Amino acid sequence: MILPPEFYARKPVEVARDLIGKVLVRLMDGRRVSGRILETEAYGGSDDPASHAFRGKTRRNAPMFGPPGRAYVYFVYGNHFCFNVVTAGVGAVLLRSVQPLEGLDIMKKLRGTEDEENLASGPGKLTRAFGITPDFNGLPLCRETGLFIEDDGTRLEVRRTPRIGISRGTERKWRFVGEWRLGQDSNLRPPG
DNA sequence: TGCTCGATTGTCT
DNA sequence: GACAATCGAGCAC
Numbered sequence: 001m002i003l004p005p006e007f008y009a010r011k012p013v014e015v016a017r018d019l020i021g022k023v024l025v026r027l028m029d030g031r032r033v034s035g036r037i038l039e040t041e042a043y044g045g046s047d048d049p050a051s052h053a054f055r056g057k058t059r060r061n062a063p064m065f066g067p068p069g070r071a072y073v074y075f076v077y078g079n080h081f082c083f084n085v086v087t088a089g090v091g092a093v094l095l096r097s098v099q100p101l102e103g104l105d106i107m108k109k110l111r112g113t114e115d116e117e118n119l120a121s122g123p124g125k126l127t128r129a130f131g132i133t134p135d136f137n138g139l140p141l142c143r144e145t146g147l148f149i150e151d152d153g154t155r156l157e158v159r160r161t162p163r164i165g166i167s168r169g170t171e172r173k174w175r176f177v178g179e180w181r182l183g184q185d186s187n188l189r190p191p192g
Numbered sequence: 193t194g195c196t197c198g199a200t201t202g203t204c205t
Numbered sequence: 206g207a208c209a210a211t212c213g214a215g216c217a218c
Contacts, residue, residue, distance in 0.1 A: 041199070043199075050199075051199090052199080052214095055215085058214075058215080059214085060213085060214060060215090074199085074214095075212080075213065075214090076198060076199065076200065076212095076213090077197095077198060077199095077200050077201080077210085077211070077212085078198090078200095078210070078211030078212040078213075079200070079201070079210065079211055079212085080200050080201070082199060082200085084199085092199095094199055096199085122200070122201070123199065123200070124200050124201060125200090125201075163199075164199085165198090165199050165200070166198090166199055167197095167198085
């Protein structure tokens with residue numbers, strides 16, 4: 001089932017935690033490119049010094065001030081794009097890494113590598129592998145836009161850690177990492 | 193108008 | 206482990 005807008009209309013920390021184990025899906029030329037979300041980070045509004053929204057609304061962070069359930073895509077380090085989903089409270093959740101499930105050939109082509117372990121194991125790699133560009137900035141996550149997140153019933157163990165790659169607000173443990181629990185049904189285990 | 197630095201990655205040592 | 210690549214947003218002046 002595709003996550004509805006209500007899913008995103010909560011605090012960024014709750015959305016970030018609950019997105020672990022969900023499936024990011026991109027429809028490309030009638031084909032599915034998808035991966036299970038393994039790593040997220042929550043960013044708040046004016047109360048979070050690490051957030052782009054900390055200093056108020058600008059042209060770049062405008063999507064964060066809009067309705068929840070939309071994409072916030074921004075350019076960083078002169079090379080890469082990062083993909084976020086907008087939550088309630090002028091918040092956002094950064095998708096840091098996914099485990100590739102479908103359309104691996106497309107991901108390999110877009111990433112220019114055959115290494116399946118590293119296709120989408122980072123914020124910049126993820127946007128590249130899924131063909132997520134600024135064209136999606138501000139668009140709702142639904143079937144119509146070809147970019148959305150599904151719940152396939154999989155539940156992962158969620159670990160909570162400080163956010164990484166930032167210089168402020170590091171004291172908050174707003175990074176969430178999904179881990180496969182031993183003893184689960186075999187069809188829920190990661191491949192390999 | 194100019195300068196600094198970043199929610200990163202790939203490459204080299 | 207260290208660092209260059211690369212460029213726009215945000216801030217200082």
